[in-house]
Amino acid sequence: MRCATEDVCVSRVTSYFEGRGFTVFREVPFFQGWVDLVAIKRGKVVAVEVKVDHPARCFKQARRHTLFAHEVYAALPSSASSGVALRRARDSGIGLLSIGQDVTLVSRSLSPIGPIREYTDRIVSRCLGG
Secondary structure (H helix, E strand, C coil): CCCCCHHHHHHHHHHHHHCCCCEEEEEEEECCEEEEEEEEECCEEEEEEECCCCHHHHHHHHHHHHHCCCEEEEEEEHHHCCCHHHHHHHHHCCEEEEECCCEEEEECCCCCCCCCHHHHHHHHHHHHCC
């Protein structure tokens, strides 16, 4: 079943990470924008940008999240999560999640550099209310 709206897609991705033991936060402020999802588990911070269309914009926004997250993913409907999107993911080191009825990991996040600790701490503090 296709994601008709971004809210439906975000809910499916939220369930995917919660099912893997992460605590998930939605719409977390970061600089002048927002991160669609931040998932935290045992000090590991994962950022996810979710779009129902505009894959190029999804990857552009996701790249910014590499400043604070240990892993970064672009999450797109299954109809848009192959071909060009897969090449973008591999070229950028950003992981790719395919959203259908379920969420499927298409490619893993392979960021060549780690996040900036100060930014990671800031995001974790915002999420956990510290």
